[in-house]
Amino acid sequence: MLLRPVRDDEQDAELVREIAAAAFGEPHSLYGPGGPAAARVARQHSRIRHLARTDPGGCWVMEDEGAGPVGAVLSSKREGTWALSLLAVVPGAQGKEVGKALLARALDYGRACLRGIACLPDDPVAARTLRRAGLTLHPTMRLSGVVDAGRLGPLDGPVHEGTERHRELMDSVDRRTRGGAHGPDHEELLRHHTLLVVDDLAGTGYCYARPGRVEALAATSRRLATRLLTAALLATPPGDTIRITHVPAEAQWALDVAVTAGLAITPSGFLALRLLHPPELALTPRTLP
The missing domain is CATH 3.40.630.30 (Gcn5-related N-acetyltransferase (GNAT))
Structure with missing residues (x-):
């Protein structure tokens, strides 16, 4: 070999x-x-x-x-x-x-x-492998379906389209919600996704999305996280299916948005962590970036 x-x-x-x-x-x-x-x-x-x-x-x-x-x-x-x-x-x-x-x-x-993170599929071999490596396993959920935009209602505040100039804002939010910034990964994410940003007196947050996917989301409060996810769902083309994987149980606000939007909630793999708690205010469906 x-x-x-x-x-x-x-x-x-x-x-x-x-x-x-x-x-x-x-x-x-x-x-x-x-x-x-x-x-x-x-x-x-x-x-x-x-x-x-x-x-x-x-x-x-x-x-x-x-x-x-x-x-x-x-x-x-x-x-x-x-x-x-x-x-x-x-x-x-x-x-x-x-x-x-x-x-x-x-x-x-x-x-x-010190810290470690991995999103695992519904694969028992992968789960055993990461557990043997000392990471803790946390079951996660998938949100999927066609968005019923009429049930979501208007946003409770502004959401802006972001650019590279929001890099420091996003890195700051990452450090508060997942223990460290994505750093150079933002350049890769910006190539393939629309960046949504909130920055007001209530706090800050961001979300990367493209048709059919919410790629990453992090915010400093449940209110702003809810606003960002709602904005991403409202931007989904009518009739298209959206899919958000590896949602931890701690992110109940995301489940509330999914219920309102008419999405299905199903079990979906694991979040494997080392010296980290499952994030409440961050969705990282994949660890790349």
Whole structure:
């Protein structure tokens, strides 16, 4: 077996994407369903290359001389928080300690970080693997369906479209809600999502969204978090299905918005944490970025 870093090029981006698709199935590959296939693949490639560029020591591919690529891991470090974005092993190599070796390399990369976070799919192997690594597992929920905009009513205050100039505001909110800022990840998120921002006497917050997805949300109060999620749902094209995964039980305000909007609430994977509490005022459906 050969363990090598993921390169910041299109060939390795597609290689990692294919490993994830084989491990989890195409509908649940690297970053889940949503959008036309070509656009989805382009986003996946961009995100893989982003991490390979910012965290070369945390992104690895395992190759077998005979079978070819058999697994991949993507992880990052941001202000003392280690995040696992992907751990995937192709079916033929599962049960052969490929995942264990990949995770060990990613954990070693984050050994100086006090905090850790990973969003896990409904996969018992992934849950066992992260629990054995010492992370606590917290069941999460998925909000999905067609938004009934007429039931949401008007917003209780202004929401503005954000830009790169809101970077310091977002990093400050991140530090309060998840223990550390996303830092360079905001550049990648801005490439593919609309940024919504609130900044008034009640506090601050932000939300990244695109048709069918709420990518990340954080705010300094339940009122502002509710306003941001409501604004993101109201911006969903009529008739389109929206999907928000890995919502922790602590975020009851998000469930209230989902109930009002007519969305379904179902179990959906785990949030794996190290020296962190499940966030009440942040939604991070995926840990990349």
